[in-house]
Amino acid sequence: MTKRFAVIGCGRAGMAFASRLTAAGYTPAGFASRSLKSARRAGEISGFSGELTNKPNDAVAEADIVLITTPDAAIRPTAQALARTGRFRQGCAVFHASGALSSSELSALGEKGVSTGSIHPLQSFPAILSEKNPFEGIMIGIEGDRQAAETGRQMAVDLGGFPFSIETGGKMRYHAAAVVASNYLVTLMKTALDLLSASGVPSESRFAVLKPLIMGTLSNIENAGPVDALTGPIVRGDTDIVRAHVAEIEKHNPEMISLYKMMGRHTVDIASVRNSISGDVRQQLLDILAD
Numbered sequence: 064m065t066k067r068f069a070v071i072g073c074g075r076a077g078m079a080f081a082s083r084l085t086a087a088g089y090t091p092a093g094f095a096s097r098s099l100k101s102a103r104r105a106g107e108i109s110g111f112s113g114e115l116t117n118k119p120n121d122a123v124a125e126a127d128i129v130l131i132t133t134p135d136a137a138i139r140p141t142a143q144a145l146a147r148t149g150r151f152r153q154g155c156a157v158f159h160a161s162g163a164l165s166s167s168e169l170s171a172l173g174e175k176g177v178s179t180g181s182i183h184p185l186q187s188f189p190a191i192l193s194e195k196n197p198f199e200g201i202m203i204g205i206e207g208d209r210q211a212a213e214t215g216r217q218m219a220v221d222l223g224g225f226p227f228s229i230e231t232g233g234k235m236r237y238h239a240a241a242v243v244a245s246n247y248l249v250t251l252m253k254t255a256l257d258l259l260s261a262s263g264v265p266s267e268s269r270f271a272v273l274k275p276l277i278m279g280t281l282s283n284i285e286n287a288g289p290v291d292a293l294t295g296p297i298v299r300g301d302t303d304i305v306r307a308h309v310a311e312i313e314k315h316n317p318e319m320i321s322l323y324k325m326m327g328r329h330t331v332d333i334a335s336v337r338n339s340i341s342g343d344v345r346q347q348l349l350d351i352l353a354d
């Protein structure tokens with residue numbers, strides 16, 4: 064039996080779901096967005112011939128799966144409005160796609176007996192969709208009640224992705240982890256690249272200089288885990304070099320010193336877990352790296 068889906072909030076994520084669920088054999092059953100123009104775009108990309116609306120209630124009645132892909136702040140009010148007056152098919156599951164929020168944003172619907180979950184593709188969707196399936200091979204985090212979790216997992220597989228489960232209470236920390244891994248990596252890399260430029264390496268070749276080191280480190284983390292992947296002066300207990308780094312950065316690039324010291328202190332913790340430094344060396348390193 065084909066699944067009928069509706070999308071509320073036809074922006075980047077909504078368009079991606081609309082297009083690729085249709086390609087996967089799901090049947091479009093309704094589209095609503097704040098503007099009719101966006102709902103129309105999603106309808107067109109899915110070959111939907113029914114009514115397009117800016118009223119979420121009008122889009123959900125024929126759907127087995129409802130995706131609320133509004134901005135995060137609009138998810139709860141949308142769910143509350145749907146719970147007040149929406150009509151749902153028996154067994155319908157409602158999802159949102161936020162990475163940070165859990166299915167508890169949809170609690171107003173859960174209280175009405177509607178199955179609720181969240182489905183979070185770890186992907187950055189483009190403003191304009193290309194031929195390429197943006198779900199292909201990506202990880203898709205699923206969370207919610209039992210029925211929604213099952214439906215979400217099947218949807219993730221049908222979209223071409225790999226589902227994995229998240230605990231409802233862990234959703235915000237899951238999202239924080241993704242921010243650290245992606246956004247903070249950018250911050251870390253920018254600091255390393257700026258420091259390299261400041262050392263005299265020409266700016267145009269600075270990424271090429273660091274790239275083999277970065278890729279090798281990522282590969283070591285994947286193969287051996289972060290504790291065993293650690294190399295460098297801290298894990299060797301080389302206090303003289305760490306002291307010299309701090310002195311140089313404080314003198315020439317003081318705007319980077321707080322990040323260097325803070326990351327250094329966390330690196331000392333990893334070296335301690337590895338048992339590569341004595342308690343005495345650990346304390347010397349922490350003193351050098353204190354703010």
Ligand SMILES: NC(=O)c1ccc[n+]([C@@H]2O[C@H](COP(=O)([O-])OP(=O)(O)OC[C@H]3O[C@@H](n4cnc5c(N)ncnc54)[C@H](OP(=O)(O)O)[C@@H]3O)[C@@H](O)[C@H]2O)c1
Nearest residue numbers: 072073074075076096097098101132133137160161187188
């Ligand atoms: N973008 C990504 O790469 C990505 C990846 C994973 C998860 N997500 C999640 O997907 C969700 C949507 O993000 P997005 O990037 O797709 O946002 P977006 O491009 O801004 O799209 C949001 C859409 O929702 C519509 N909308 C806003 N308020 C509404 C309301 N009250 N009722 C109905 N429709 C409303 C907007 O209106 P108009 O009708 O005016 O266009 C817009 O089309 C978020 O929860 C986000 O965390 C996004």
